[in-house]
Amino acid sequence: MPLELFTAGEPIADTKAPADVPIGERWSERRFRGRLVNPANRRKMTVIVVGTGLAGGSAAATLGEAGYKVKSFWYQDSPRRAHSVAAQGGINAAKNYRNDGDSVHRLFYDTVKGGDFRSRENNVHRLAEVSVSIIDQCVAQGVPFAREYGGLLDNRSFGGTQVSRTFYARGQTGQQLLYGAYQALERQIAAGSVEQNARTEMLDLIVVDGRARGIVARDLVSGEISTHFADAVVLATGGYGNVFYLSTNAKGSNATAIWRAHKKGAYLANPCYTQIHPTCIPVKGDYQSKLTLMSESLRNDGRVWVPKERGDDRNPREIPEDQRDYYLERIYPAFGNLVPRDIASRQAKNVCDEGRGVGPGGLGVYLDFAEAIERLGRPAVEAKYGNLFDMYAQITGEDPYSVPMRIYPAVHYTMGGLWVDYDLQSSIPGMFVIGEANFSDHGANRLGASALMQGLADGYFVLPATITEYLADGPFEKIDDSHPAAVEALQSVQAQVQKLLNINGTRTPASFHRELGQLMWDLCGMERSEESLRKALDRIPEIRQEFWTNLKVTGDWHSFNQTLEHAGRVADFIELAELMCIDALHRRESCGGHFRAESQTPEGEALRDDENFAYVAAWEWTPEGQPPVLHKENLEYEYVHLAQRSYK
């Protein structure tokens, strides 16, 4: 690896998990050892929470209930819009209600294995422990989970597991869980413990004497840029999948909060770990603005296939059984259609690369429900997946009850994110990062129905318990707009916004975003190689250069200006894309969603290199022109033994 792309820094380690007790006792031990804040003192302390998805919404509500003064920020009109709302399939919990051998240890094991041994054991074990309380909490809030005739909760299975531990609410689990958190948040807003800042976007972090003390945010309606101060700052701003332009994220989902915090000193970990979801509706045209997921739960009953012969463009119903290749069932008889997402995605790419893809451009595979409809009857299939089928029909104009769905992988989730310790605290004291925005629990690949679990675990149970150790030293010295750190942050944001408006070139923010996204998909997508990544790293600085000299943004910043919002986000995506490629290039192994063409088994599976890469890559930002600094956090596996993943 040439030195110019990055430099090596000091190793980094988590010091918060009590390593002197067995893993099953570490979370309770950590809570016992951590200092508390008495209720009278909580009232004197302010916590900023940015984002209102499952992680941010639940954290803001819980901190408000606990008695802190909370300031909550979101860029949409209502906290109920956060993109957790779109999660379809379900939420995992080790309840073992099916009596099928599930346990906290098995959920822990499955998650570490599913993450291809690139996650931190302590964090994952805690996640599995907390999972059971999440279901209790959500049921008490009135979340209408699917139930059986006896009135008890129903479960289904998801990829990468052999038990049924996924709780669900038809195909709208994320929506229902989010509304639970949203309603808890609105209750706290009504109670006066949470201050609401709707349509307000964080544009910088304010760091005073090495501590995170506030944010700079822009009111998207009035355009006003202002400072907000607190004793601690929590980022719950989601993932950065929109760096690829086309993804299953919401159009507004962005990396600005985490990227600007990164530029203020927070380490960004494993940015190259991107999850490509295997079951999305294929791209149709250049105008395409986003991709829509079809829940992985469909793989419980749908069978994935392509024609055996390349170029077979017959109507799928006319292709006889013996001329179809149910390739997942063929290659992975033990897990069949329920292999983890990274594997299902790459195999779809492989069959399409062989010329056996279906639909326009040959970029699609069939997801067929004919067998399920025959076995279960159409009403049962409708009850389970009705809304997903409707959604598919609405978008494609085809009826999936009679014609197999066509699906193709799409960017869905980012396992990388800001580095945090066991307390979910970033490398900047006082800044905590929760949910998809951090890197902590999913390693190199997230299992289905684990994002909702992690978001709510972090927000309801983990952060509110760990933040007290930090706040026990507060309240911190009062600061206001006159503080030099606040002045600097405010002025740099205003200057950047003005700079975007002043360029007055000939290309829209969307055109740069599309170009960047296509480049990342082609060169840093489902498969990466030394060559493709070097090409990307040559090209991205050119895109950045053109962006800052040829961008066109209309209007001004003193008003509602959606083009300006987009421009700021694209500027950050371009910088992030470069770091993603550096991270992907330096990690000369395949693991989970990071597939390096040079590192595969003879069967074409991801080949890890544990000797050299069993670490978290935590990147430190350096001023422009200097290469980023790599800090390695060594990963040790005490309880789950490193092994080649096998789903055969």
Added chain:
Amino acid sequence: MQSSVGDPGAGKRGMNLTLRIWRQKDPTVKGKMVTYKVTDISPDMSFLEMLDVLNEQLIMQGEDPVAFDHDCREGICGMCGVMINGEAHGPQQTTTCQLHMRSFKDGDKIDIEPWRASPFPVIKDLAVDRRAFDRIIQAGGYISVATGTAPEAHATPVPKKDSDAAFDAATCIGCGACVAACPNASSMLFTAAKVTHLGLMPQGQPERDDRVVNMVAQQDREGFGGCTNIGECSHACPKGISMETISRLNHDLLGALRAGARPKS
């Protein structure tokens, strides 16, 4: 006022459309309908992708693009929503983002306006402020259960039919189409969906009376109109929330008032 955009040479396969769009710079000024032409629109585009095409062209001409709210673009966040030829979310029972251009034909004239209701003031062009809905939820649209206090999930079985019916009501996405479609600009369907969802669950019983009186009082305070059971709301609802929820709200409200429940002032 006429403003023509688009590539005049294009349009061989796609549709050519005439759009009349409500333009209003901010809440303090009067708005007006402005005509635009778009060309070569693919029937596979979503309605919002068609507006993206228009906006890209407007930016390139140095004109202010049309402001509209949107986020998930998969029909679930509830952020999008405009009146299309006088119908909330347009001719199909879906969200604006899930409406596709195959619902239109070459040469169509399409009127695009924001939700029209005084509790939803226009922010700019097609974007409105719907925070009144959040305040209705704040008035009682929740179950008071602080984190960590919950009993074991299986302690209280819920009959499947109740849970399923609660789910149906709980699918409301808070888009505001019900208000926009209602001749009275009533928010009754929105409020009734939440009252029904929580009222059907055993966990929602302790606060059931207070919830309904406070949520109804709040929607009145916000200035939403009264419900006269016309049913435009349910017809326009992209999630198909049923009018039965309104019957249930009225039933609960009457019972709560009889039992002595009164709204918090």
